Amino acid sequence: MKLVLHSYWRSSASHRVRIGLGLKQLPYDYVAINILRGEQHADAYRAKNPMAQVPTLEITEDDGTHFALTQSLAILEYLDERWPDPPLLPREPLLRARARALAEVINSGIQPLQNLSTTKQVVKLGGKDSEWVAPFIANGLAAYAKLAAETAGTFSVGDAPTIADCCLIPQLASARRFGVDYKHLELLVAIEERCLALPAFAKAAPDQQPDAVKS
Amino acid sequence: MKLVLHSYWRSSASHRVRIGLGLKQLPYDYVAINILRGEQHADAYRAKNPMAQVPTLEITEDDGTHFALTQSLAILEYLDERWPDPPLLPREPLLRARARALAEVINSGIQPLQNLSTTKQVVKLGGKDSEWVAPFIANGLAAYAKLAAETAGTFSVGDAPTIADCCLIPQLASARRFGVDYKHLELLVAIEERCLALPAFAKAAPDQQPDAVKS
The missing domain is CATH 3.40.30.10 (Glutaredoxin)
Known part of the structure; x- marks a missing residue:
């Protein structure tokens, strides 16, 4: 295979x-x-x-x-x-639903609005991509933090990384890129730190990829 | 319960x-x-x-x-x-992935861009919601039709409704509302007809809801 x-x-x-x-x-x-x-x-x-x-x-x-x-x-x-x-979803049905909902807060709630194909259209309308994107990222991450407060252990849902963390860490990287501060969302900062200590997350980071452009 | x-x-x-x-x-x-x-x-x-x-x-x-x-x-x-x-996902892992991908083409690929919270921002930039939304709907439905051509039977994936059809039918209703023609996507038209013949789809239609506003 x-x-x-x-x-x-x-x-x-x-x-x-x-x-x-x-x-x-x-x-x-x-x-x-x-x-x-x-x-x-x-x-x-x-x-x-x-x-x-x-x-x-x-x-x-x-x-x-x-x-x-x-x-x-x-x-x-x-x-x-x-x-x-290792599983990307918890075993318990309610926690599975929570992990998937957190993933979707980012996947459908934030990411499509910061997508290049979207921001290109924003620029055509005379908008600025970072100004367009910022409130969607800020609101989405705030909602994520509220929902995760109910389920988090070491990670977003319980004590093992899930599909939610697979979405969160890339979204936090995008937030930094677009200049959206999330330091007040302490739970997310703590989860990010724990994720990035794991090789799977560290090696997946944008700047570790073969096509990364060094700035 | x-x-x-x-x-x-x-x-x-x-x-x-x-x-x-x-x-x-x-x-x-x-x-x-x-x-x-x-x-x-x-x-x-x-x-x-x-x-x-x-x-x-x-x-x-x-x-x-x-x-x-x-x-x-x-x-x-x-x-x-x-x-x-009855299941909303096929049994076979590859077909499950296909059904979920079709659902996401709509859920993350189209819907966030036609959302009221998005189109409000578009209007603030001086855009027109229907002009903004139309290409996203047209491109997304075309991609859906191409992907579904590989898996469709009576419905989008095989011969029973799946999570994909649960997303497709509402999106087609939105397409009509925004004036996006999809009659050339014959597979989607055929699937829509078969879905709407089922009570679960017919009763879920927007105009059948208690808060529907008759035009």
């Missing part, structure tokens, strides 16, 4: 899947898709990912079967069903 | 959960949250849903335990784990 991840270093959705693959200790080949240069719109890539987004995870089985998975949360759920250990 | 759904008739995320509850044949009380009047920002509602969004599903167990679930896809996954029959 062989895994190929199509990723962009700064893409928070790619970052989530890199964390998930790391937690599952699954080795993978990295294919950089430069979304600033529009490589996600190339026909060969769109054939794998009709939304023209990163990430895409290609899997080639030992018998030669080959398929491409899209949408970061769907990919993480697939990884968790196929390689259940 | 008692279920209370906080919903707005035109909210596509609320609509998804209404379909899911209908497919599972779970009776529920309907509490209307008028998002045009800002009722989602009331303190009592935000205590249940810190994102100040609809839907919220409150569950009171027979022993009095009470909790609130947020984020439509997390709610649908919870319903599916707790009341597995």
